Amino acid sequence: MSLHVDVRLRRGGFALDVALDAGDETVAVVGPNGAGKSTLLRCISGLATPDDGRITLDGRVLDDRERGIHTPPEHRRIGVVFQDYLLFPHRSALDNVAFGLRAGGHRGRAARRRAADWLSRVGLADQAALRPAHLSGGQAQRVALARALAIDPDALLLDEPLAALDVDARQDIRRRLRERLRGFRGPTLLVTHDPIEAATLADRLVVLERGHITQQGTIDDVTRRPRSAWAAQLAGVNLYEGSAADGRVTLHGGGQITAAGVADGAVFVAIPPSAVALFRQRPSGTPRNVWAGRVDGFDRFGDRVRVHLAGTPAVTAEITPAAAAELDLAGGGAVHAAVKATEVTTYPR
Amino acid sequence: MSSPTRPTGTTAPRGIALLGVLAVVFLTLPLIGLASRTPWTQLATLLRDPVVIQTLRLSLIASLSALLLSTVLGVPLAWLLARSHFPGRRLVRALAVLPMVLPPVVGGVALLLAFGRRGLFGQLLFDATGLSLPFSTAGVIVAETFVAMPFLVVTVESGLRSLDRGYEEAAATLGATRWTIIRTVTLPLIAPSLAGGMALCWARALGEFGATISFAGNLPGRTQTMPLAVYLELESNPSAAYLLSFVLLAISIAVLVGMRDRYLGQP
Numbered sequence: 265m266s267l268h269v270d271v272r273l274r275r276g277g278f279a280l281d282v283a284l285d286a287g288d289e290t291v292a293v294v295g296p297n298g299a300g301k302s303t304l305l306r307c308i309s310g311l312a313t314p315d316d317g318r319i320t321l322d323g324r325v326l327d328d329r330e331r332g333i334h335t336p337p338e339h340r341r342i343g344v345v346f347q348d349y350l351l352f353p354h355r356s357a358l359d360n361v362a363f364g365l366r367a368g369g370h371r372g373r374a375a376r377r378r379a380a381d382w383l384s385r386v387g388l389a390d391q392a393a394l395r396p397a398h399l400s401g402g403q404a405q406r407v408a409l410a411r412a413l414a415i416d417p418d419a420l421l422l423d424e425p426l427a428a429l430d431v432d433a434r435q436d437i438r439r440r441l442r443e444r445l446r447g448f449r450g451p452t453l454l455v456t457h458d459p460i461e462a463a464t465l466a467d468r469l470v471v472l473e474r475g476h477i478t479q480q481g482t483i484d485d486v487t488r489r490p491r492s493a494w495a496a497q498l499a500g501v502n503l504y505e506g507s508a509a510d511g512r513v514t515l516h517g518g519g520q521i522t523a524a525g526v527a528d529g530a531v532f533v534a535i536p537p538s539a540v541a542l543f544r545q546r547p548s549g550t551p552r553n554v555w556a557g558r559v560d561g562f563d564r565f566g567d568r569v570r571v572h573l574a575g576t577p578a579v580t581a582e583i584t585p586a587a588a589a590e591l592d593l594a595g596g597g598a599v600h601a602a603v604k605a606t607e608v609t610t611y612p613r
Numbered sequence: 614m615s616s617p618t619r620p621t622g623t624t625a626p627r628g629i630a631l632l633g634v635l636a637v638v639f640l641t642l643p644l645i646g647l648a649s650r651t652p653w654t655q656l657a658t659l660l661r662d663p664v665v666i667q668t669l670r671l672s673l674i675a676s677l678s679a680l681l682l683s684t685v686l687g688v689p690l691a692w693l694l695a696r697s698h699f700p701g702r703r704l705v706r707a708l709a710v711l712p713m714v715l716p717p718v719v720g721g722v723a724l725l726l727a728f729g730r731r732g733l734f735g736q737l738l739f740d741a742t743g744l745s746l747p748f749s750t751a752g753v754i755v756a757e758t759f760v761a762m763p764f765l766v767v768t769v770e771s772g773l774r775s776l777d778r779g780y781e782e783a784a785a786t787l788g789a790t791r792w793t794i795i796r797t798v799t800l801p802l803i804a805p806s807l808a809g810g811m812a813l814c815w816a817r818a819l820g821e822f823g824a825t826i827s828f829a830g831n832l833p834g835r836t837q838t839m840p841l842a843v844y845l846e847l848e849s850n851p852s853a854a855y856l857l858s859f860v861l862l863a864i865s866i867a868v869l870v871g872m873r874d875r876y877l878g879q880p
Contacts, residue, residue, distance in 0.1 A: 346782075352783075
């Protein structure tokens with residue numbers, strides 16, 4: 265099965281312009297709030313009509329604005345798990361799952377039997393008679409997933425499936441959700457703003473910012489070679505844009521970086537914070553990038569300290585608490601950042 | 614003693630309390646008056662009086678028909694007002710709720726001019742079918758519907774507006790058609806508003822006086838409903854008027870109790 269999306273949609277000042285393909289895999293759509301992630305899912309599920317473009321699923325044309333085709337949601341066979349699950353409050357868990365089966369033409373008793381089967385598959389056989397108000401967040405999510413899967417959809421969309429859950433419950437539920445998603449054959453699109461969720465559940469990432477895809481690739485690709493400030497933040501690396509000539513990159517925001525084996529032209533420069541060393545005295549020797557800055561702030565990051573340095577360019581360094589103590593960070597004054605040319609990753613823009 | 618954690622509203626300024634109590638007294642004294650003067654001993658006899666039975670039956674038939682008509686027409690109107698965007702929607706809403714503030718007698722006169730035998734549409738109706746609404750039970754139903762339907766429209770519309778559209782969207786992704794969604798998701802979810810609107814509508818129809826008497830007249834057995842009978846009996850047979858009034862009061866209280874979640878519950 266494969267899903268092809270190529271849509272444009274305008275709503276007030278916001279413009280969505282997205283082209284993406286998904287096969288039998290889980291693709292995480294990540295990006296900041298208001299990037300258009302949910303709008304994209306609404307287009308694919310048919311709840312929103314793109315102004316322009318095409319959506320096909322397994323050869324079926326769902327949208328083709330040029331030919332005036334718009335398949336309404338009820339004929340798309342796309343399962344959706346909504347952000348707050350949107351379980352029908354006036355129906356039991358069983359009747360929620362049976363809803364789509366009934367709408368699909370299954371008779372009452374057959375629909376209920378299949379729904380019961382789905383509930384036991386997600387481990388909720390004992391909760392079948394409960395109303396959504398009496399389910400825990402994790403149980404509600406499983407009912408929502410069972411309800412979406414029960415219609416035997418050709419594709420599955422999940423909008424922030426873990427956002428409504430307590431932080432404590434998430435880890436366990438995330439793991440089980442991954443197993444269940446693996447059991448589904450078909451394109452699965454997962455909207456999230458949580459990098460851990462994306463990394464655990466998805467095979468591939470699509471970074472959506474201000475309505476446009478700024479990057480897509482494997483999680484490894486995106487975290488090692490981010491192509492936007494947001495992706496860099498997600499990956500936790502320092503990212504700069506610049507022009508390379510003769511092994512040196514002149515950064516657009518000011519400053520220069522020497523990188524090993526950089527090809528001339530417009531490039532991204534990525535420096536992991538762990539590759540940034542800090543010194544009070546300017547270090548000497550070795551082919552290094554060294555520049556002076558001022559400590560702008562620092563915070564704990566696991567068992568490390570992340571130091572934000574204002575300078576040209578600004579940079580975040582990750583050092584040990586012992587090194588931080590030695591540097592006397594709170595004391596103010598100039599600090600020198602040093603990065604080996606071999607630790608700098610560059611890639612064309 | 615002034616504790617910052619004291620819940621607001623436990624003590625009220627003296628002036629406000631006084632006026633509030635006065636309001637309660639003003640609202641309840643008439644009820645007490647009615648209850649104290651109702652000739653209870655005659656209740657059984659009165660309720661067996663064929664004229665009273667006839668009036669009561671007509672009132673129930675007319676008000677329930679008005680309720681049915683209001684529901685069939687009013688729920689779709691509420692849906693349109695809440696859900697669709699069309700030019701002049703605000704004007705349509707204003708027109709739809711106008712009967713709530715219009716003096717009922719004026720409503721009755723207006724109905725006469727529209728649906729009377731010489732009326733704007735009444736003439737067409739009469740020429741085409743020979744039917745004439747004024748001074749008929751159908752006319753009572755029309756008058757009561759005119760006055761009472763807005764209560765249902767307003768209540769159901771606000772119910773629809775506060776309903777999360779997400780439930781209907783979820784139903785659509787599960788393969789439900791629009792009609793299935795309205796039947797199995799929308800209506801059950803707005804059931805409290807619908808029930809409240811229907812109760813208000815029915816109570817208003819049952820108590821309708823002004824529009825009924827000016828449009829349908831006061832013909833015993835055909836257009837004389839309970840409120841009309843009360844008014845008439847007040848001259849000739851006051852104790853019957855008191856009893857009939859009390860029956861209407863009892864029905865109103867029953868409606869209120871039925872809707873206690875909406876009007877008698879906690880804020």
